[in-house]
Structure formats: structure tokens, C-alpha cells
Amino acid sequence: MSTILRTLSLLTSVFLSSASFAQTLSLTFDDGLNPDTQVHAQVWNEEILSSLKDAGITAMVFPSLARIGGDKGMELIMDWAKAGHAVGNHTSTHRSLASAQLTLADFIADVEEADAALRHVPTWLPMLRFPYLKEGDTLEKRDGIRSWMRSNGYKPASVSIDASDWYYNQIYSALSRDGSHDKAARVKSAYIEHLLDRASYYDGLAKQVLGRSPSHVMLLHTNELNAASLPDIVAAFRVHGWVFVSPQTAFDDPIYASQPDTLPAGESLIWASAKAHGVPGLRYPAEDSVYEEPRLRSEALLP
Ligand SMILES: [Zn+2]
Secondary structure: OHHHHHHHHHHHHHHHHHHOOEHHHEEEEOOOOOOOOOOHHHHHHHHHHHHHHHHHOEEEEOOHHHOOOOOHHHHHHHHHHHOOOOEEEOOOOOOOOOOOOOOOOHHHHHHHHHHHOOOOOOOOOEEEEEEEEEEEEOOOHHHHHHHHHHOOOEEOOOHHHOOOOOHHHHHHHHHHHOOOOHHHHHHHHHHHHHHHHHHHHHHHHHHHHHHHOOEEEEEEEEEEEHHHHHHHHHHHHHHEEEEOHHHHOOOOOOHOOOOOOOEEEEEEHHHHHHHOOOOOOOOOOOOOHHHHHHHHHHHOOOO
């Protein structure tokens, strides 16, 4: 008996020590798919959901009403809810709060419109994912939306790991459409390396600024490339020692309650915290196609 207990205790301590050193990661998917404009919307949606199920991962989706179109797009979001994934708010028209043309009042109306359309979803959570991760170009807009969120029971759905999956998706889609399947496969490999690289970068920046590795939230989109790559993405992260948790677990990390004092506000929360701490050499925007294009061009992978 005592041997069994000793073994159990040893196993528990090994598990706890490895768990405390593991980097944890959760997956969030923005925008949603539109069957009225994307012929393969339903197939891609099913592929992403079945890959998450096979991997035993609970994720979260942030639909924008303009991106999902009408009822058919909403049905695809309901499929996420039926599979147990939480659903949040990514506004109605997907406009940037950093745009000088968009007022705070119009942005709030945009958030409220999406709220009214999505609130009935069974796994709904009042969490706002800012389009383009832009939280406002002025103090009035930034603090105005923060105040609106507090008064309306909303939490910001910040990300810690930002990336350019949308750009890799553009290239991958164009190559696939052209029948350049060999090049498309190489873009997929480059994309997975890019995600690992960005995760490692933001984790390193977090350790520098917070002194620890937080529970990470990664920004992805519901797109063709992620539909094709998700099993490989999950496998690659697991090989590199990452452990997947649900976004709801990750958002419990106190870092997601922090609101860094930066302007223009937004980007990855780790980036914004680093900016507020005066870390030198941060690029702006933090992620963009311009950083990825030279590599793909040099490897002759652009369509
Ligand atoms: Zn978006």
C-alpha cells in the first residue's frame, strides 16, 4: 500500500512539476465563414471543428456579422456552439476602432448589433475581440470602449499571440486555386513555422515583461489554410512542449484583466504591455504581411 502511495505521490509531483513548466496555449478563431460567398465555407467549418474534436481541444470563435453573411453563416456558428466552443463578439461590420472615420458611438452601435444577433447562442460569452486588434486611436475612444465594456458586463478578449495567418491564407488559397499544390504545401509548412516562431517570440516577450509565461491566447481565423493545417499545427505545438487549454481557462490568467496605457491602443496584449513598459525595438504594426512577404518571395512561393 505504502509503495502504491509513494508511486502515486511521485507521479503527481512529476506531473505537477512538468505542468508548471509547460507553456499553455488556447486557440481562438475570428470572423466566421459565409456560405453565400465562400463555396467551401461549410466544408472548411467542418474540417476545423472535426480537427479540434480529434485533438480534444475546446476553442472559441468570434464571428463578425458582416463576415458570416446571413442565416447560413449563423448556422455554421451554431455548429461551433453545439460542439461546445464558446462564441464571442467581433462586431457587426468589422470596422477598425483605430480609423479616424469611425466614432466611438458608431463602434458601440456596431458591438451592440452583434450582441443582439449572437446573444441567443447557447455558448455565448460577452467578450469583445476588436477587429484588427485595434482598441482605439484616441484616449477618448480607447477609454470610452473600456468604460462601455465595464458597464455592460463585457470583458476584452485580448490575444497574447498574434500572427499573420490571414496573409498565409491568401497565398495558400491562390496557389491551391491555380493547381500549384506543391507550392501550396510549402506555404503550409512555412505557415506552421511562422506560428511557432510568433508563439516563441510573444512568450519570450512575456517573460521579459511579466517575468513569467502566461496562459496564451492565439489569434487565428476561420479560413481555408487553417482548415487544411489544424492537425499539423496542433501536432507541431505539442512536439514543442505546448499544452492546449480552453480559452476560458486561459482568460482566467490575470494578464487578460490588464489594460496597458498605449496609443494607438491594441495589438497583442503582450506587445502592448511591452510597449507600456518601454521595451525598445517593437515593430508597429506588431504583425503584418510586409514581414512575411520577403521569405515567401525568396522561396518563389508567391503566386
Ligand atoms: Zn476579424
